[in-house]
Amino acid sequence: MTAESELAPVLHIERELRHLSVELTQPKLGECMHCYVYRMLEFGCTGLRWAERYRNLKAPRATALHRRLMSKGAGCDCEIFMNGWSLRRTYQLWDPETEEYSYPEELPACRGVRAGSVQPCGLWTTHYRWW
């Protein structure tokens, strides 16, 4: 057996995975940046990788995105949700035991935004409006 033929199945799997991850990390039609980034956090947080990917693919003209996110305290994708925006309470689940709201396992479907926008859809609200 040559080295090449030993590697062939591995390379094939890698190619499959790469294809799969491209599919999985594609913003859906009309999906807002926030719903997209939230969905992608399942794959981990590395800086503003997902926000940037969304911007590059869907809103290349939103050049102030970084500054806008930073001004909300979001220096990376997960901080968008820790510091910047949260799911409206209407869409969160109330746990009477802990007396806390929590996010449902699966978010409601994105309410949609117009193409080229980096605004969140109606599911999200900025933190300060909570109080």
Ligand SMILES: [Zn+2]
């Ligand atoms: Zn993060």
Ligand SMILES: [Zn+2]
């Ligand atoms: Zn959305």
